[in-house]
Amino acid sequence: MSAYWKANQRRLAPWLFLAPGLIMFAVYVIAPIFQSMWISFYDWDGLGEAKWIGTANYAELAGDPNMVTSFKNNIIWLALYMLSVPAGLLIAIFLNQTVRGIRLYKSLFFFPFVISQVVVGLIFSWFYAPGFGLLYKVIEFFTGTGVAILADPDLVTYGIIAAGLWPQIAYVMILYLTGLNNVAPDQVEAARLDGAKGWRMLWYVILPQLRPATFIAVVVTVIGALRSFDLVSIMTSGGPFGSSRVLSYYMYETALSEYGYRMGYGAAIAVVLFGIMMVFISGFIWKMWRDETER
Amino acid sequence: MVHRKAGALAIMAALLMSSSAIAQEKRILKYNADYDPIPLAAMEALIADFEAANPDIDVQLNNFDHEGYKTAIRNFLTADSPDLANWYAGNRMAPFVAAGQFMDVTDVWDANGLNEALGSAAASMTIDGKKWGVPYTYYQWGIYFNKDAYAAAGVEVPGPEGVDWATFVSNCEKFKAAGIDCLTTGTKALWPGAGIFDYMSLRTNGYEWHMDLTAGKIAWTDESVKKVFTELAKVQPYVTANHAAIDWQDAAALLVQGKAANYVMGNFAVGVFKEGGMTNDNLGFMAFPEITPGIPRSEDAPTDTIHIPSGATNVEDAKKFLAFVASADAQTKLNAAIGQLPTNKNSTVAADDPFITAGFKMLSEAHALAQFFDRDAPAEMAKAGMEGIQQFLVQPDQLDAILERLEQVRGQVYK
Numbered sequence: 287m288s289a290y291w292k293a294n295q296r297r298l299a300p301w302l303f304l305a306p307g308l309i310m311f312a313v314y315v316i317a318p319i320f321q322s323m324w325i326s327f328y329d330w331d332g333l334g335e336a337k338w339i340g341t342a343n344y345a346e347l348a349g350d351p352n353m354v355t356s357f358k359n360n361i362i363w364l365a366l367y368m369l370s371v372p373a374g375l376l377i378a379i380f381l382n383q384t385v386r387g388i389r390l391y392k393s394l395f396f397f398p399f400v401i402s403q404v405v406v407g408l409i410f411s412w413f414y415a416p417g418f419g420l421l422y423k424v425i426e427f428f429t430g431t432g433v434a435i436l437a438d439p440d441l442v443t444y445g446i447i448a449a450g451l452w453p454q455i456a457y458v459m460i461l462y463l464t465g466l467n468n469v470a471p472d473q474v475e476a477a478r479l480d481g482a483k484g485w486r487m488l489w490y491v492i493l494p495q496l497r498p499a500t501f502i503a504v505v506v507t508v509i510g511a512l513r514s515f516d517l518v519s520i521m522t523s524g525g526p527f528g529s530s531r532v533l534s535y536y537m538y539e540t541a542l543s544e545y546g547y548r549m550g551y552g553a554a555i556a557v558v559l560f561g562i563m564m565v566f567i568s569g570f571i572w573k574m575w576r577d578e579t580e581r
Numbered sequence: 582m583v584h585r586k587a588g589a590l591a592i593m594a595a596l597l598m599s600s601s602a603i604a605q606e607k608r609i610l611k612y613n614a615d616y617d618p619i620p621l622a623a624m625e626a627l628i629a630d631f632e633a634a635n636p637d638i639d640v641q642l643n644n645f646d647h648e649g650y651k652t653a654i655r656n657f658l659t660a661d662s663p664d665l666a667n668w669y670a671g672n673r674m675a676p677f678v679a680a681g682q683f684m685d686v687t688d689v690w691d692a693n694g695l696n697e698a699l700g701s702a703a704a705s706m707t708i709d710g711k712k713w714g715v716p717y718t719y720y721q722w723g724i725y726f727n728k729d730a731y732a733a734a735g736v737e738v739p740g741p742e743g744v745d746w747a748t749f750v751s752n753c754e755k756f757k758a759a760g761i762d763c764l765t766t767g768t769k770a771l772w773p774g775a776g777i778f779d780y781m782s783l784r785t786n787g788y789e790w791h792m793d794l795t796a797g798k799i800a801w802t803d804e805s806v807k808k809v810f811t812e813l814a815k816v817q818p819y820v821t822a823n824h825a826a827i828d829w830q831d832a833a834a835l836l837v838q839g840k841a842a843n844y845v846m847g848n849f850a851v852g853v854f855k856e857g858g859m860t861n862d863n864l865g866f867m868a869f870p871e872i873t874p875g876i877p878r879s880e881d882a883p884t885d886t887i888h889i890p891s892g893a894t895n896v897e898d899a900k901k902f903l904a905f906v907a908s909a910d911a912q913t914k915l916n917a918a919i920g921q922l923p924t925n926k927n928s929t930v931a932a933d934d935p936f937i938t939a940g941f942k943m944l945s946e947a948h949a950l951a952q953f954f955d956r957d958a959p960a961e962m963a964k965a966g967m968e969g970i971q972q973f974l975v976q977p978d979q980l981d982a983i984l985e986r987l988e989q990v991r992g993q994v995y996k
Contacts, residue, residue: 332655334680346993351986416823417831437826439975525769526825527972544651545955545964547676 319560326553336550343554352528353555356536359443360512360562363532366447367454367511371503374458375496379488381459382466392463399456407520410449411436436522439529446517446530454510458503465499466492501573508566512559533559607639610898611663614642615650623918630914631905638898658682662892664899670705670716670884671952672795672959677888678708684889684896686903687712693904701944702884702924705952714888715903716924718916719950720848721940722776722881726865730842734759741939743867746784746812753819756842763819765841767832768974771967774824775954777845778813778970779881784872785809788879788949795957797995801987810973810980812872817977825975833857845869847883848921851936866936868943877948883956884924965990 291298326343330336347353381392398406413421416434426432435445469492477491493500515534518524524531524539531539533555539545541552616624621644628640643663645653654666658677668674668683677683690696690712696703702716724743731738736752744752753763768774782791786805793799799806821832821841833850835841837857844850854864868878887906889899905911912923917931922941930941944950955963969983 331676331680333659333676333682414826416826434823434826437823437975522826523769525771525968525971526975527968539964542652545960547655547960 322553322556322560325550326557328550330549331547332549333547339550343551346551347554347558352531352536355528356531356533359530359532360514362443363447363450363511363514364508366444367450367507367514368504370451370454370458370507371500373451373455374503375462377455377459378462378466379492382463396456396460398453399460401453403453403516404520406449406453407517410445410452410517411521414445437526439526442522442526442530446514446521449521450510450514450517454507457506457510461499461503461506462496465496469495501570505570509563512563512566533562607637608895608898610638610640610665610895610902612640612642612665612902613645613650613654613657613663614667615645615647616667617647620919623915626918627906627911627915630911631902634905635898635901638901640902658890658892662890662894664889664893664895665902666888666890668714668886668888669952669956670702670714670886671956673952673956674713674886674888675708675959678713682891683713684891684893685711686714686889686900689715689900689903689907693907695904695907698909698925698927699907700926701882701947701950705884705950706886714886715907716884716886717906717912718919718921719882719884719924719944720921721944722780722845722847722869722883722953723940723943724843724867724869725836725846725850725854726843726867727836727839727841727859728863728865730756730761730836730839733839734761734842736842738865739867741867744870746870746872749870750815752842753816757819761839762821762835762841764816764843764845765821765832765835766824766845766974767821767827767829768824768971769826769828771964771971772953772955773829773832773846774970774974775963775967776847776881777974778809778966779951779954780845780869781809781813781872783879783881783951784869784876785812786873787876788951791879791951792957795954795962797959797962797991801984801991806984807980810984813973814977817974820974825971847881848936848940852920861935866939878946879949879951880944880947881953882922882944882947882950883953884950959994962987962990962994 325336327338327340328336329339329342377395381388381395413419414435416422416432416437422432422434433441435441473491473495474487477487482491513534514532515538518530518532518535519538522530524535537552537555537559540548540555546552612628614621614624625642628642632638632640650667654668657663658666659682668677674683690699690703695715699706699716702719703712706712706714706716726739728738734756736755756763764777766773766777779791782794785808790799790805794801794806821827821835824832829846829850830853832841832844833846833853834857836844837854837859851864868880871878887903889896889903893899906915907925909923909925909927912925913928913930916923916928920934920937922930922937922944926945930937932938951957954966958966965987969987972979972983
């Protein structure tokens with residue numbers, strides 16, 4: 287035993303150190319993924335007997351209008367959430383200067399990311415609220431009739447995304463600010479001597495050096511858009527009449543909410559969402575792997 | 582030191598023995614519930630009375646948060662069952678009955694003459710010809726109105742007997758002219774809209790039809806359903822415009838401020854109206870107007886109930902408790918404290934509360950009592966239905982699409 291240990295110590299040690307993490311990951315992340323897939327083939331209310339129904343849940347999903355709405359909203363989320371990357375970059379560049387009290391300004395811009403999403407949702411609900419909301423009042427002042435964003439099926443998703451962008455831009459900004467600290471001053475100096483300024487300086491000198499920050503910003507934004515749940519839940523509960531649903535909220539509604547408890551159907555939605563996320567995540571992992579092997 | 586340790590041990594042992602002796606004297610009855618503060622105090626008083634009458638029983642009330650309870654009950658019924666649990670009547674209890682989680686308590690009903698005393702609630706407690714729990718309170722739904730708003734719009738204030746449907750609709754036009762919402766609601770949480778639909782349905786086609794609809798026996802694309810929505814369309818333009826973005830309390834504020842005249846609500850809203858400054862003088866109540874002449878008047882009266890889970894260990898005492906809760910005196914006292922109506926017809930209600938007395942009279946004379954849309958219809962149908970009703974109140978031109986979708990859901994829910 288001890289001879290084996292001596293011979294293979296260097297090979298085994300990393301695995302022993304990794305074991306606690308790996309076991310946790312397997313039990314709490316990997317296993318539930320397969321359990322969800324398994325449940326998605328059943329008709330189960332969480333109480334009685336689970337009945338095997340094969341792919342019937344998926345067949346129902348394909349023809350479910352709520353699923354179409356949720357899917358469409360997820361795509362809108364994904365597209366508009368991407369705005370936080372250029373917006374965050376813009377603010378970061380704007381704040382990346384040395385004036386008196388800049389630290390205070392930076393922390394003020396970072397503030398929306400510090401407060402909880404639930405609070406962000408509440409603030410924006412009041413902002414939009416018919417009758418007394420600030421935005422409602424402003425629109426009423428200019429056009430004569432107020433618009434209740436969260437009651438309008440065509441506007442509601444955009445209203446929620448606007449609320450989500452507020453903290454997300456702050457998050458991306460902080461990523462870029464740390465990135466800008468690492469921009470090599472000698473390269474900027476050299477570019478300046480060569481006559482580069484403005485857009486060309488940004489595009490050819492600064493941005494290439496910010497690539498790692500951009501990569502992380504895109505990853506967290508994509509994942510943030512796909513798992514958007516708290517804002518939808520707080521601001522509209524998926525309403526009016528389900529027009530602001532996204533996949534993660536629809537999954538919660540069917541499986542766990544007051545009128546839900548269709549565990550199999552909810553699990554099927556979760557599997558679809560997992561599939562969509564996997565497309566992006568494997569893309570990201572592939573890119574990271576490629577970058578590392580190239581080096 | 583050794584002596585002192587031995588002494589401490591002896592004291593410990595004595596303490597342990599004495600506490601187990603107490604436990605032997607009193608039989609424990611575990612009760613899981615979801616009361617808000619005022620009902621909680623009332624139920625604690627009822628439990629004190631019960632323990633005074635049964636000194637050998639110790640009721641241990643374990644109170645949950647109201648919303649969290651709806652999830653918790655599914656866990657504790659299977660994992661760590663109490664002897665008693667709160668829930669609701671009608672289709673809401675059907676999943677638990679079907680899964681064998683609630684105990685048949687027909688013998689409690691038979692032994693205590695409850696079939697007669699709790700007659701109005703009996704039907705909603707019955708599944709497969711058996712009783713699955715005991716109701717302890719319910720409350721009426723109807724139209725609450727602001728008399729000041731009526732005066733401001735120059736509309737005659739309805740008397741206790743209410744108005745007819747044509748008058749109600751024509752009043753709405755006058756309110757519109759005065760810039761007041763004729764009918765207010767806040768459908769952000771969906772269910773307040775279902776109250777309006779329930780009454781449209783009960784008044785247009787009657788209780789039996791409404792029960793058939795919620796039981797999935799009538800197609801949503803049927804002509805009779807369209808009749809209900811035709812009536813609803815008459816008041817749709819006069820409903821508060823942004824109801825989909827506000828909660829029922831926000832709509833209550835509109836009524837209190839006189840920006841809205843009528844509100845289809847349950848009696849629990851009276852507390853909110855009065856907190857907002859309304860009094861018995863300017864807050865009015867009437868039954869929902871008759872629409873199709875000759876249909877016997879039925880009402881919504883959601884009933885709260887207590888059940889014995891199948892995993893209960895102290896069944897005998899649990900049944901004693903149910904019989905006590907069902908008794909006329911206990912219900913009189915409990916409901917006086919929480920401002921609702923007793924389900925026992927031999928109980929009495931406070932004569933100085935005009936809403937309680939009106940509700941008690943209204944429900945005792947009703948042809949039949951519906952629970953509420955989301956308790957009469959199965960969960961999935963209820964959710965889709967309430968969304969459809971909300972959508973109709975916003976986009977009445979989408980009616981055909983709404984009904985088609987509901988019909989599709991009906992095909993999936995009732996197999």
